[in-house]
Amino acid sequence: MPWVETFARYLHGTRLSWAVAGGYQWIWPLCETLHFIGMGLLVGIVGVLDLRMLGIGKRLVPGPFERLIPWAIGGFLLNLVTGFLFFTGDPSQYIHNTVFWLKLLFILLAGINALLFYATGIARRVDVLGPGDDAPLSAKVIAATSLALWIGVIYWGRMLPFLGGAF
């Protein structure tokens, strides 16, 4: 994909790239910390909903709990921004890294899975569940897929330095 190379080379030449890569030494640790906070918010909140659909903590009523989803989206956006900054700091170590592309693929699949949850009407069937009610099988499939994908995203993220050789 030549446009990726071109984009990477452009980013690497920016002052932002210089700043993130060590021009200001506090930027990288700060972004890492924020990236973990975003991860906790996103996977913590989505994870609770997934576990509830799978039958763990069944007294929790999913409908009202979903009002916390904006916080999970906030965590995701925080990670999108900080992730982009990591990428900007040294694009070449990511674009030639299979683990990085696997991480992006898993994020994309998790996004599609979430879209399916809402678009297929499964979310509406989950919203009306009362305390202790069993979620429909379709919701359980979505929930298990979501948990597996998000934990997979964390896995690929953590493996970047070990399997892919980034930092």
Place this chain on the structure above:
Amino acid sequence: MDLLRAVENSGFGIWVRESGSVWSYPTIIFLHAVGLTFVAGVNAAMDLRLLGFAPRLPVTSMAGLFPVMWVGFWINALSGVALLIADASTMMVSWVFWVKMAAIALAVVNLIVIRRLMFVDVPESGIARDIVPVRVKMLAGTSLLFWTAALTAGRLTAYLGAGALAKGSH
């Protein structure tokens, strides 16, 4: 210090740190991130409810989250001990590491107090407990603060204190 070096250079310590196996340091640090999500992330969800977000969610219906948080906590206690063994002589003298330990201790005590005040001896309906007292809201705020501090200090062990000298940058 001799003892810490002995721990660090035990067979297990060397395996975690130097074996190069995906199952050693990389997998342990991955589990540490998953545990973080389930103890601090799930606790944050509970704290947000106690602070007044998602107000239609009955507070006591979150009781089932405690086992999830404890699983996350123990994943991290065990993976954390493994990581500590591998880096004992560095971490035990790192002030940032001890800030992290203190923040975790405070966060756990905070969680136990919240459990006592909001979740123990609650009638099945639990409706009476849906009004969150101001002191519990304050505890939810300190909970978010302690977990954020623990996570931040954990990240910074690689950049500040003894760990920074040991590893260099990143």
